Amino acid sequence: QKEVEQNSGPLSVPEGAIASLNCTYSDRGSQSFFWYRQYSGKSPELIMSIYSNGDKEDGRFTAQLNKASQYVSLLIRDSQPSDSATYLCAGIRSYNTDKLIFGTGTRLQVFP
Amino acid sequence: DVKVTQSSRYLVKRTGEKVFLECVQDMDHENMFWYRQDPGLGLRLIYFSYDVKMKEKGDIPEGYSVSREKKERFSLILESASTNQTSMYLCASNSGQKTQYFGPGTRLLVL
Numbered sequence: 258q259k260e261v262e263q264n265s266g267p268l269s270v271p272e273g274a275i276a277s278l279n280c281t282y283s284d285r286g287s288q289s290f291f292w293y294r295q296y297s298g299k300s301p302e303l304i305m306s307i308y309s310n311g312d313k314e315d316g317r318f319t320a321q322l323n324k325a326s327q328y329v330s331l332l333i334r335d336s337q338p339s340d341s342a343t344y345l346c347a348g349i350r351s352y353n354t355d356k357l358i359f360g361t362g363t364r365l366q367v368f369p
Numbered sequence: 370d371v372k373v374t375q376s377s378r379y380l381v382k383r384t385g386e387k388v389f390l391e392c393v394q395d396m397d398h399e400n401m402f403w404y405r406q407d408p409g410l411g412l413r414l415i416y417f418s419y420d421v422k423m424k425e426k427g428d429i430p431e432g433y434s435v436s437r438e439k440k441e442r443f444s445l446i447l448e449s450a451s452t453n454q455t456s457m458y459l460c461a462s463n464s465g466q467k468t469q470y471f472g473p474g475t476r477l478l479v480l
Contacts, residue, residue, distance in 0.1 A: 265409070291468065291469075299473070299474075300459055300471040300472060300473050300474045301412070301459075301471050302471070303468050303469075303470075306468060345411070345412065347412075355400060355417065355419060355425075356402075356414060356417065356427070357414075357469060358414075359411050359412040359413075360411060361409060361410065361411035362411060
């Protein structure tokens with residue numbers, strides 16, 4: 258089982274719709290999670306971090322964490338073609354808190 | 370503004386060559402990381418450093434070494450490049466458990 262698992266996609270949504278990106282993790286003790294966006298040929302950039310159960314909102318983005326289900330998600334409201342990218346979910350291992358472990362990423366395509 | 374730079378965007382090397390990839394950050398971060406990114410495998414940690422002259426192996430250290438002589442600079446060394454080391458190499462840095470900031474990446478091709 259991968260430590261952080263994501264569906265590779267592509268996830269295709271029409272412009273203006275809500276895109277829902279999901280991630281599961283195996284380390285029950287993990288506390289901190291991050292969503293990075295990576296455009297093709299570019300390096301990852303942080304979208305959001307989340308440390309507590311529940312929702313965290315920042316503009317059009319909402320991160321959700323459910324520690325009981327070991328599940329992290331990212332919702333993008335009013336999706337735009339410029340949101341088309343690969344979204345990487347990452348968590349910090351509970352037993353080695355300096356390192357991030359990344360999922361393989363979900364490719365999102367927003368079509369006009 | 371946060372800045373992580375990498376010495377090269379693209380590199381082409383021959384099998385058996387010694388390769389140096391350099392990374393510099395200007396944020397006074399203690400931690401620096403080297404990853405490689407391959408299609409379908411995602412980002413995998415090669416090595417990281419939590420202080421000057423300190424290093425720790427990541428998940429895939431075989432075939433690589435690192436050097437951190439100054440806080441702002443972290444070098445990845447391929448002692449004898451092989452074709453299976455063709456990849457995108459990404460450097461990152463952070464302080465504590467905070468956000469990791471990535472450099473632009475170096476795309477290495479080993480022929």
